[in-house]
Amino acid sequence: MKFWDIEELVSDFARFYILVILYEGPTHGYNILRKFKVRVGRPISPGLLYPFLQRLEERGLLTYTVQPVGRKERKLYSLTDKGVSFCNQLFRRFSSLVSTAIEPSLETCANCGCKIYEGGYTEVIDGVEKAFCCIHCAEAYKRMLRHI
Numbered sequence: 001m002k003f004w005d006i007e008e009l010v011s012d013f014a015r016f017y018i019l020v021i022l023y024e025g026p027t028h029g030y031n032i033l034r035k036f037k038v039r040v041g042r043p044i045s046p047g048l049l050y051p052f053l054q055r056l057e058e059r060g061l062l063t064y065t066v067q068p069v070g071r072k073e074r075k076l077y078s079l080t081d082k083g084v085s086f087c088n089q090l091f092r093r094f095s096s097l098v099s100t101a102i103e104p105s106l107e108t109c110a111n112c113g114c115k116i117y118e119g120g121y122t123e124v125i126d127g128v129e130k131a132f133c134c135i136h137c138a139e140a141y142k143r144m145l146r147h148i
């Protein structure tokens with residue numbers, strides 16, 4: 001039995017990101033493929049996209065209108081109200097999962113105690129390297145030390 005199926009995980013991510021694109025507003029299937037490739041840096045196959053769109057439709061999360069394009073027709077997909085609230089829930093759950101995953105590795109500002117997501121400022125104070133969210137917190141910390 002395979003413990004870890006990377007392809008499956010990638011497909012799950014692709015489905016998740018398709019929802020992100022749909023959430024931005026009504027769009028054509030072709031446009032989803034294009035946006036996905038531009039933003040994620042790799043293509044998704046129409047064989048993954050269209051069955052997924054159909055499943056969303058069957059569950060009442062997605063609807064479409066047909067637009068004529070020359071002699072052809074194109075479907076313009078949009079999320080239903082149910083689809084929008086499904087996405088809201090999904091994104092909330094996803095963002096709390098992500099922050100749970102990254103937060104333990106985040107440094108905390110020695111002055112104000114906030115988590116340092118990116119950048120930050122470090123300074124060696126009394127021989128110990130301290131992390132701060134910004135230079136102002138470092139200054140405040142040093143002022144505080146002088147007053148103790």
Ligand SMILES: [Zn+2]
Nearest residue numbers: 109112133137
């Ligand atoms: Zn700070």
